Amino acid sequence: MHASVHARRLSATAFACGACLILLPPGPAQAFSGGNHEKITRAALTWEPRSLTAMADSRDGAIVADDQGDYFKLGILHCDNADFLASRFTSASAYPRTRDEANTELLACIRGSVARLRAAVRYADGLVDPQGRVIARQSDLGSPCTWNERAGRAKCNVLEQLGRGWHPIEDFYSHSNWSDQAGAGPIGTDNPPGLNRTGIAPFLDIRRYSSMKDADWAEEAAGLIPEDLATGCYPDFESTGVKTADCTGRVEHNRALNKDTEAARRSGHGNFQRATELAAQDIARQWKDFTAELIATYPDNGRGEQMICALTHDTPALSCPRGRRVLREPTRASGAFTGKKLLTDRSR
Structure with missing residues (x-):
């Protein structure tokens, strides 16, 4: 069903679904644990403590901002509803969603991360003056950053854009069959195929896409999406502005695909562990690509390097004097995840 015409609007950048504008009914904030969002993000980044906490904290970090309030209800912020099951796995009627329709939802999810990276690069300009000096204020x-889509301190602005752009990428690995092994028994809507991939997804090349026309990168990304890739159907708003009312007959997030907890049905066969490890590897890739984009975009007077220093250091006005090259490279994830929750538990 369509959301009420009396609903309030979230800002267009909140969901970045091209020209569409989704209307959502007002509702109370939904406070969920982001325990493994935090673990994944900390494994991917080597920042100083307060800066890393501002990004990664399981309750108040930028990485979980998309799980708060009405953002939680937008499927493209969590890479939901890209579900599909090929005809060779269905014994009755055709699956109710085509491969192209599933791709539309996944590309909308990617489009949001592309928009966030572009915005983060723009906001970073406010961190450093034209001479390459970090601007202390x-x-x-x-004081804590507030993730409310309103322009404030440049560092908070950049962290918010990165956190909201990285959240769907982390969710993709939990909510899809990318690295899964299927369970025992026949393949179907209750037991979708697993792709058993061991590397990060090539169609999440956010920095490269940010330099391309949207139509061009979308065509390229669609060509990289495997035929049997699926993320689960979830009763939230799709990129069209339509709210899924019923997932009957589809590959469901809750029952068939989510690995949001180690106890989830799909988390066995090492699926939970692989999803967390690949999510951390991808965030490390995203951060490395973002730093490269800053250096390329702001080469004069070492401004790009100074922006990176300002983002990763807790007292950058002292730690990042002009002319001192201080670059923090992310480490690869160790894979040592022992928490009980992966990302946000979207089961009900």
């Missing part, structure tokens, strides 16, 4: 974390 724009990089200070003396």
Whole structure:
């Protein structure tokens, strides 16, 4: 069903679904644990403590901002509803969603991350003056950042854009069959195929796509999506602005695909562990690509390097004097995840 015409609007950048504008009914904030969002993000980044906490904290970090309030209800912020099951796995009627329709939802999810990266690069300009000096008032974390889509301190602005752009990428690995092994028994809507991939998804090349026309990167990405890839159907708003009312007859998020907890049905066969490891590897890739984009975009007076220093250091006005090259490279994830929850548990 369509959301009420009396609903309030979230800002267009909140969901970045091209020209569409989704209307959502007001509702209370939904407070969920982001325990493994935090573990994944900390495994991917080597920042100083307060800066890393601002990004990764399981309750108040930028990485979980998309799980708060009405953002939680937008499927493209969690890579939901890209479900599909090929005809060779169905014994009755055709699956109710085509491969192209599934791709539309996944590409909308990717489009949001592309838009967030572009915005983060723009906001980073406010961290450093034209001479390459860090602007103290724009990089200070003396008071907490607020993730409300309103322009504030440049460091908070950049962290919010990165966190909201990385959240769907982490969710993709939990909510899809990318690295899964299927369970025992016949393949079907209750036991979708597993792709058993061991590397990060090539169609999440966010930095490269950010430099391309949207139509061009979308065509390229669609060509990289495997025929049997699926993310689960979930009763939230799709990129069209339509809210899924019923997932009957489809590959469901809750029952068939989510690995949001180690106890989830799909988390066995090492699926939970592989999803967390690949999510951390991909965030490490995304951060490395973002730093490269800053250096390429702001080469004069070492401004790009200074922006990176300002983002990763807790007192950058002191730690990042002009002319000192301080680059923090992310480490690859160790794979040592022992928490009970992966990402946000979207089961009901």
